[in-house]
Each structure stands twice: as structure tokens, then as C-alpha cells.
Amino acid sequence: MTQRLPATPSGLETAARILREGGLVAFGTETVYGLGGDATQPAAVARIFEAKNRPRFNPLISHFATADTAFAQVVATPLARKLAQAFWPGPLTLVLPRAPTSTICDLAADGLESLAVRVPKGECVQALLQAVNRPIAAPSANRSGRISPSDASHVLEELEGRIDAVLDSGPCAVGLESTVLDLTSEDRPLLLRPGGIPAEALEEICGPLAYPETETDAAPVSPGRMLSHYAPALPVRLNATSVKPTEGLLAFGPTPLAGAGAVWNLSQTGNLEEAAARLFSGLRYLDKQGAVLGLTGVAVQSVPAHGLGRAIQDRLRRAAAPRPL
Structure with a gap:
């Protein structure tokens, strides 16, 4: 039985406790509902994959309350800090080299030398992340490849009984996943996934962006790069x-x-x-x-x-x- 927790102090306290203890909690952000687990606990991350029926070769985005806590896990470039100042909290995920002192487990990063990090926007998610005070891995709270959830009821339709709780903060404002920008190359920033921050807004800071030459299902460096994804049952x-x-x-x-x-x-x-x-x-x-x-x-x-x-x-x-x- 999955608990449906209200976005109240007691609901937030319960959700934070479940996450610290290695459980799974879905929560709303400005983009979509994420399925959260403590990114420092391999067992919790493994439960995310199991709940979603998610391929093991797709890395997860880790969520943080502040840019400082996010950048403690990665090697932040001057451009990354400039983008964070402009768009965090908000629907932008940055892929950066993993810091030697990172506490995020290898399973969440799929063993890559990079990490995907972001600071989501929203009073409820901010309060939750501050209360947990750990990196929270959180792909969209749906079965892998299926339609992303923009409301708590969508989460329960797909994951009832497979996760511990959903923290109901109402419908998501943006309703579309974060933009994912890869900053690991010395060349131009690579737009891995369009999303809540338009490319035009990024280019005002970054200059011209690079785009992947081909789509591939093999070893993506970012979530949301599977060829068949976000799919309803109907063609x-x-x-x-x-x-x-x-x-x-x-x-x-x-x-x-x-x-x-x-x-x-x-x-x-x-x-x-x-x-x-x-x-x-x-x-x-x-x-x-x-x-x-x-x-x-x-x-x-x-x-x-x-x-x-x-x-x-x-x-x-x-x-x-x-x-x-």
C-alpha cells in the first residue's frame, strides 16, 4: 500500500524519514513528479530501477536543495555556475564530471565519470530536500518508457504498491521534464534533452549549443535518451x-x-x-x-x-x- 502524504509539515516529515531510511517517495517538482530515493544508498537506487522496470544502463538525475550542495558532488565549471545562477532553482539539469569526493553511488551514475544534477523549483520539493539533506536520485515516477506523471494521481495509477509514498503537492506547473545540458566537453555545451528551459535561453549565456549527431539506445549519458520513451499504450x-x-x-x-x-x-x-x-x-x-x-x-x-x-x-x-x- 502506497501512502498518499499531504504537503503539510507532518507529511514532509514522514516523506523525509522514509527517504533517509532507504525508502522510495514520489514528489512533485515544477516539471513532473519524480520517484525519489537516497542517491548515496545503492539499495535505495536499486529499488528505483525495480519499481520502474527501468533498464540498468540509464543514469539518474540527482536533486539538491541548493547549487552549493549540488556542486559539492561534481567538478563545477565557471559556465556551470553561471547557468546555475540564471536558472536554479528551475528545470535545468547539468551533466558535469564527478568529483573525487562524491557520495553518490555508482548505480545512480551507471558507473560513469559524470553526474547529472539539478536544483528543482517549488516550495514543497525544496522543503523536502532540505529536510533530507542528501542527494536524491529521482527519475520520473512512472513505469520505464511510459507517460511521465504531472499529478499525484498519475503516480498512483502506475506505481501503487511498488513505492512507499507519494507526497501530493498538486499538479506540476511546467509539466515537462528538465532540459539536460552536458558540460563535460571542452567544446560547445551539448543539449542532450530539450525541456523546461528553451535552448534559446541557454544560448544567451552559453552561445551556440551542440546537438547529438545520432539518437541511440546504447549507454546514454543522460536520462530520457531512450528512443522509445514517454509512450502511451496506443501507437x-x-x-x-x-x-x-x-x-x-x-x-x-x-x-x-x-x-x-x-x-x-x-x-x-x-x-x-x-x-x-x-x-x-x-x-x-x-x-x-x-x-x-x-x-x-x-x-x-x-x-x-x-x-x-x-x-x-x-x-x-x-x-x-x-x-x-
């Missing part, structure tokens, strides 16, 4: 210009395509921030409607490729990718 068809009665429609803008069996509009006004916040809830909704109405797939209208639109497109491409056998 996903991108850039639809028409839709069948047997399909659900993930629409965008004031003119949804006509004829769908069910419709979820990411944003009727074409607002990309609203679309990002509603993306995963929409995929879940259409999945449920598919089971009820016998739908055969999800058709997706195109989303602009600028700002948060890049991150939305990234998640949708992964949702539409061929599923692992």
Missing part, C-alpha cells in the same frame, strides 16, 4: 493532417482536425507553455479513452519547433518511436 502518429474516427487526436491550436474519436487540445490558443503543461495529461487521457472506445491510435497535430515546442516535439517523437520487444 502515436505525428504531424497528422487528417484523423480517423478510430483515432484519438492530440490537437494544438484553435482548429482541431475533425472526425476524431476523442480529442485533447494541448492549447486552444497555441500557447506552448500551456501545451507543455498539458502534454502528459493529454496522452494519458487519450490512452484511457482508447480503452473505453476501442481506439486504435493517437494522431498528433504539428507543434511549432521553437521555444518549448522543441521539447514537446522531442517527447512526441519518442512516444511515436518503435517500441522495444
